[in-house]
Amino acid sequence: MGVKERRKREKEQRRQQILDVARELCMRKSYFEVRMEEIAEGAEVAIGTLYLYFQNKDEIYATLCEEGLDILNRLIEEALQEKKDSQARLEAIGRSYLTFYAEYGSYYDVLSFVGMGFKQIGLSRELETRITQKSDAAIARLETVVREGMEAGEITGGDSKEVAFFLWGLLEGLIFIHRRGYMNAWSVDLASTSTKAMDAINRGISG
Amino acid sequence: MGVKERRKREKEQRRQQILDVARELCMRKSYFEVRMEEIAEGAEVAIGTLYLYFQNKDEIYATLCEEGLDILNRLIEEALQEKKDSQARLEAIGRSYLTFYAEYGSYYDVLSFVGMGFKQIGLSRELETRITQKSDAAIARLETVVREGMEAGEITGGDSKEVAFFLWGLLEGLIFIHRRGYMNAWSVDLASTSTKAMDAINRGISG
Amino acid sequence: MGVKERRKREKEQRRQQILDVARELCMRKSYFEVRMEEIAEGAEVAIGTLYLYFQNKDEIYATLCEEGLDILNRLIEEALQEKKDSQARLEAIGRSYLTFYAEYGSYYDVLSFVGMGFKQIGLSRELETRITQKSDAAIARLETVVREGMEAGEITGGDSKEVAFFLWGLLEGLIFIHRRGYMNAWSVDLASTSTKAMDAINRGISG
Amino acid sequence: MGVKERRKREKEQRRQQILDVARELCMRKSYFEVRMEEIAEGAEVAIGTLYLYFQNKDEIYATLCEEGLDILNRLIEEALQEKKDSQARLEAIGRSYLTFYAEYGSYYDVLSFVGMGFKQIGLSRELETRITQKSDAAIARLETVVREGMEAGEITGGDSKEVAFFLWGLLEGLIFIHRRGYMNAWSVDLASTSTKAMDAINRGISG
DNA sequence: GATGAATGAGATTTCATTCAT
DNA sequence: CATGAATGAAATCTCATTCAT
Numbered sequence A, B, C, D: 001m002g003v004k005e006r007r008k009r010e011k012e013q014r015r016q017q018i019l020d021v022a023r024e025l026c027m028r029k030s031y032f033e034v035r036m037e038e039i040a041e042g043a044e045v046a047i048g049t050l051y052l053y054f055q056n057k058d059e060i061y062a063t064l065c066e067e068g069l070d071i072l073n074r075l076i077e078e079a080l081q082e083k084k085d086s087q088a089r090l091e092a093i094g095r096s097y098l099t100f101y102a103e104y105g106s107y108y109d110v111l112s113f114v115g116m117g118f119k120q121i122g123l124s125r126e127l128e129t130r131i132t133q134k135s136d137a138a139i140a141r142l143e144t145v146v147r148e149g150m151e152a153g154e155i156t157g158g159d160s161k162e163v164a165f166f167l168w169g170l171l172e173g174l175i176f177i178h179r180r181g182y183m184n185a186w187s188v189d190l191a192s193t194s195t196k197a198m199d200a201i202n203r204g205i206s207g
Numbered sequence E: 001g002a003t004g005a006a007t008g009a010g011a012t013t014t015c016a017t018t019c020a021t
Numbered sequence F: 001c002a003t004g005a006a007t008g009a010a011a012t013c014t015c016a017t018t019c020a021t
Helices: A002-028 A036-043 A047-053 A057-080 A086-103 A105-111 A125-151 A160-179 A190-205 B002-028 B036-042 B047-053 B057-080 B086-103 B105-111 B125-151 B160-179 B190-205 C002-028 C036-043 C047-053 C057-080 C086-103 C105-111 C125-151 C160-179 C190-205 D002-028 D036-043 D047-053 D057-080 D086-103 D105-111 D125-151 D160-179 D190-205
Strands: none
Touching: A002 A036, A002 A047, A002 A057, A002 A105, A036 A047, A057 A086, A057 A105, A057 A125, A086 A105, A086 A125, A086 A160, A086 A190, A105 A160, A125 A160, A160 A190, A160 B160, A160 B190, A190 B160, A190 B190, B002 B036, B002 B047, B002 B057, B002 B105, B036 B047, B057 B086, B057 B105, B057 B125, B086 B105, B086 B125, B086 B160, B086 B190, B105 B160, B125 B160, B160 B190, C002 C036, C002 C047, C002 C057, C002 C105, C036 C047, C057 C086, C057 C105, C057 C125, C086 C105, C086 C125, C086 C160, C086 C190, C105 C160, C125 C160, C160 C190, C160 D160, C160 D190, C190 D160, C190 D190, D002 D036, D002 D047, D002 D057, D002 D105, D036 D047, D057 D086, D057 D105, D057 D125, D086 D105, D086 D125, D086 D160, D086 D190, D105 D160, D125 D160, D160 D190
């Protein structure tokens, strides 16, 4: 009985090991440049073993996306606990996203390809659906906060979806720029810049 | 006499034809997925011909980047003509970027890889330098406008570089999100959203 | 247990198979004309398999050179056993070289490019060093025999290196001529000619 | 009338120019590495022009061989003038060959491929015949000298063809070794070594 | 005669995936 | 379950030769 359990646990561990290595590699190079052999080597398994845990290379990638979205959604949910004020709630979401980028940067890089390259990546419909759902969940959460803020009269700006999108866009863009090295090149600090940006936006949309 | 001229014209046309096809393909797939054979087929030339016009695949890609940056910088410069007010100038730059994305979207996609994948792409130092310079020029232009606005007391927010970066980040992020299809999925309009975002930001940073 | 052993043996066999085919082809055409595809076909493996055993085409070629030099050096060493007289020793070396050409002719052809084309061939420094060393070993052996003969008063002619080189040159040249078909065209026999040449030289240099 | 002549002269000059460049290049790299474009550039003509003067790449190569053989035969003929003694005549031929290598080294490299690679090179039968004939002429001349020496009792060694071949082989081999850089590596001088070799051989075959 | 842009077959090399053990 | 050698399609790039001007 215990044997079966141990087997299952070991299997899950090995699966995670593979994902860990793949994520690490996707952080350093483009997905297209990561080779299955590298993943196998890093995870200390044979190439063939990768195919016991994942249907193909794309599924590994998609699984990373899913994991990343899970983390992001969890971070957002945690950050929203006990925050009543709309401004504070928005700021909490923003901070979650920056934390996600800072602490789970390898997931971020993977995720930034979602949607872009997915038309070309062969994925099981099931996995694609899950990713789309989780992706939507994050946006939906943000939009809800904005809408509630508007209903409470704490936020102005008309359409809650539009406001949600430009808040998201601001963060996404800052990270995009940082990731590509422009901030370092110009000696600009991401944390400071995003704080100021959030403040400015908050002033601009406060009711 | 005219023969030489015509030859030169034809050569330039064919070069453009190759770039047009390459740009179109880079828009639909990742750079890594575009094959030289496809470009050749699309441009109706033999594969070898591509190598008469460009040293290798990377040079084609880099040339696209350079062209894109030239267009963007021109659009920005044109938009800034006759705008005296800082708010108007910032808005003009923002609109230039959106126009660039709308009208030259295929360039945008190519450019969004700049910095990201460049470490892996083998480019002549000369070309790489040109691209970096042109990339910096766009940022520098934005920062100058912000700084002048601060000096004129029309803009607040402390560091001009930080403000410039979050303005850029906002636009970059909105386009990023739009490009990945989220706006369409949520029935959100890019133009409307970005106008509102710029307004909010302007309110937030106006002195 | 036996499985591992058998695998190793099979791998070595396949490696030899590839080298055999490559050597055969290098014998019939110039190295530059031999295509990887031909080698693969001849060895009845896929092209990709070649790259499992050798880093690239040049390494296959270099390995052939190394193998050839090993055989040559072994033949020379064997031939020198139990020969006390300088004349006999020189003759033994000469005969070794002719044997090498006769029995391992395919190696000879490969080796005759060493030094000539090597500047153009991209080799690992390690392999290049090994080849140079083994190449030098053969010459050094010959020179030693000549020098010892001079010290024993059995050989005259002044400089041992010069004498060693012209002995080597004689053999090299005879084989060169034979290999190019001139001897057959003129109905001249290599064995007979080289015996006479060695005799004449021996008379010319005997103390 | 003069126009036609000038045209013909110019054409011959251009042909020579092409051959000069090709020879120079064949000296520095293997024939297979020399590109038609390089030859065209060096000769300051268009690629297409090469094909007005030669049917294909191989014909350029073969023409170089032919020219080389012409020079060699002329040198030998000149050297044999007024030499009565067999020893002197043989020495004269040897010296011719060394001179040929020293002064027309670029031809030598080209010639050393004759016979070796010719099966693979597509040549007009006419040109191939001419080359074979000229190649044979050099050997025949040597053999004649040896035979006359034997008839005069100045040379011993049995078969004149065999003796001729080992004399030729000696020179060929020494140059072969020198050309591949071994003599330089071992600080051995070609001129000195070949003089000693000829002396030794002469002693060995003198009647 | 001269040009040189264009061709396209063919070379080397890579890597996701399979399958016999 | 795990292995990893083998596969072979596909990618980039080269270069002798042609042909319209």
